[in-house]
Amino acid sequence: MSAADLDTARFLDLGWHAAAPEAVSLVQAVAALVAEQQAPVRQYDRLAKGQARLETAVSGALRGLLRNWMHGRAVFRSHKKEHFSGGPVGFRVFAATMRSLQALELVHKVPGYWCRPWAGQDPELMGPEADLGDGPAARYWPTAQLLALAWQHGLTPAVLRGRGPARAFRPVTVSGVPRAGETVELRDLSAPRAGEQRVGRVSGRRGPRRGDSEATCLARTEVWTAIQLRLAVEAHNQFAQQVGVTGCALLPQWRRVFRGNWALDGRWYALGRDGCYQGLPPEDRAELRIGGEAVAELDVGASHLSILRQLAGLPFLLDPYQIDGVPRAVVKRYVLECLGEGRPKERWSKLAKTEVLEVRGWSPARLRPLVLAVHPCLTEPTRFVPETVAAGHSVPGRKLVSPFLVAREAAAMTAAMLELRVQGVLALPVHDSLVVPRWAAELAMAAIRAGYLKHCGIDPVVRDKTGRADTAERELEKAPAAA
Template sequence: MPFPSPPDELDPATLAAARPLDLCRSPASPGAVALVDDLVAFILAHEAGPASARKTKRREAGKRELCGALGAVAGSLLDAWGGHGEPRPAYRSKTAAGFSGGPVGYRAFVATMGALVTLELVREHGGKRFQTEGWDPASPLSKGWAARFWPRAALLELAEQHGVSPATVRQDFRLAPPSKPPKVKDPVDLRPFVPEGWGADRPKPRLVASKSDELATLIAADVGEHNAMAERVTVTGCTPPRWKRVFHGAWELHGRWYAAGADGVYQTMPQALRGALTIGGEPVVELDVQAAHLAILRGLCGLGPVEGDPYHVEGVPRAASKRWLLEALGKGKAVERWSRRTPDADRAQDAKVIRAAMLKRHPCLGDPGVVVSPALAARLGVSPEELVSPFLAAREAAAMSWAMRELRGRGVLALPVHDSLIVPASARAEATGSIVEGFRRVCGIAPRVETKSALPLSSVSGMREGKPGESSSQPLR
């Protein structure tokens, strides 16, 4: 099966669904090596031509650098476009800060990608930054999109000529994550809260918390303990994980755990590749909280768990009702029309029909902003509805943090992926119990936890069954 034909421009929904451009791939098959060799030849010929801005000829070290960069870029672009089923562009910031210590340097990436775009082998949708009037456009706190890239027809045809296809691309370009763990400069990243759609008529970003707060010290100590445990436990298949937590404006907003680094990071890997990780020499399972934000909202509103599939709407594809919930919680209200970023397949469904059915099943969606403190919203200069999504994310992070501490106390390293934890397969039962207990304590609900495993569950269950124990630990917000 060939790669899907690439359009000249992508719709907003596809651009928003871009995958990370991971620069730790290298050619591993004869076809991939030949493809990269051809690309090197094209770029060297271009650099030697009159249209090139390059003034000096590359030496052998420069050619090797170009070859490495091309293998990483081509492998990641082709994988994003054909290795996951639905073709997607890949995103990567073009700022120097995102390349510190990575396998491909900033200058090598910019030069290589620039040449591929010039040679009409890759198409670029430029990144952009949004800021309020008078706000420093160079500030990292400004909201924006990283540049998007996707292969053009000429690159896909060249790949297919060398036998690289969607079915083989992950074998053709192997993932080789860095073995050196990234440095974490600050385990607590407190950023100003930036309202959606902000501009001259919106309030400027605000902070109502401080790193001098006692809570900041507790959070930093918790992250430090998890990073210290990761130093003692070997994790393979990804860059050795180290974390920080990111808060937006206040300790009650966001707070998720982010793995440091830009390449080979397990959190940005497709689930199939995460399933191939090992922790302490063991295969892993990924434990996912079903409809985590909806479950949290129901728990905080005193509704309890929902029976059956929380996304089910009679006669409506599950993907469309799931998309509706995502947009409703993002807006903080039960939306009646789709956003411009909604995929066409979901947009074909009647948003009002989905709204009525979801409100009937989940009455809390009628006014989700009720769970947000009006005082907090007033201090940030926004409405409670605008804080629903980051507030629910913070409750989710607090519940997962509780579970991670509980498991850490039992000698189990858990790798957080926002609404899921990756743990050694032998710790599946006790990790599930810890997640459920964490959500019960923090959110007032026992969620449904699904197991995603790289092994048959019959094999996993026979390895080591644990039982969740009681703990006097209090939730750390």
């Protein structure tokens, strides 16, 4: 596997257990091999609990390895112990299992490593107090021996692709409530990983008052904003605990992450890594249950692009990704990469050609004039970021485009979540979509559209990923293609 292939690796989610007979058979066979290999140091056969932990680790590992290998991708997993806290598989069990799979020649591994957050630094010159940053996590992919073993047990690609009752693996049941920790974070925009400033634990209990100096007033306003944001997240977390959610490994709990200031980013991120509902494929999220009720996932179409077009004064399009003569998936990928970069793209990202196969026949140079003719706002999107938001940041202006659009989207979704909570409806955010009880789908559609009208100035297309669509989506079928 080449270095470029390793860059496309996906996160190894351990929150899955075998469901289909073929998967159960393979997991039990591999777990027996691992237990035998570890027999000198671990006695799994003596404790049923230990055997169950081993089979859970093997099940999650095999599911991630085999499903991603169908697309030619490896998987990655950090060996930081805190990343396993509260999950279905502990660090010690995971590490021992992966070592055994390597010893049995069932898994290939490229070790991860630590590095400074900048290039060109000689590791041998780094002192004991050096400030280390994050490096790539370990990469894993199956050997030919594991693939042959899966085939022998009937776990073919067709079985792995099964959906609904025929799924080979299912998310583990809720195992607990993740520790919330800091529910609001304000990170340094120029260094989102290293040197971040966190404000989840906020000191002070009041906002600005008459007679405060300008500096004091600004500081108290910042504190008051953080307190309000924190209380809103905590209220939603408590509501989720009261209502209850099943179909994922951990009960959903959230934190909001802002970057640079309170007007940038602000997305809701579910806590936990393994079996987190936000990381589930859409077909698996459709099997969640909120308060025991079936769910609908309501998605806003072309959220960021529609917001940018409104800021630029361009008319609203029902399907802005539809351009004559160009596959819709290619247009969507190019637009998303332009928005992420904050300028028109000159080359595809490393992931583009593996995630959207159609882009292989379309170069960014060929796409650029076609897309910019329909969306001139992408020529220089930095013009639409307000100066009050950009002030005080040392990063290039193009780096503010995506966080600003995310912030508008997050504000609209937060308003919709609050409106639904007032009506007794729990909404689970997935960035530009909400998962709600099926019976509340119409209420949620109205709340999302009201939130976007208030915070983004648009009445968006809202579609139901689980099979239904609102009026605007049905009109889309009759809309002419954008030229």
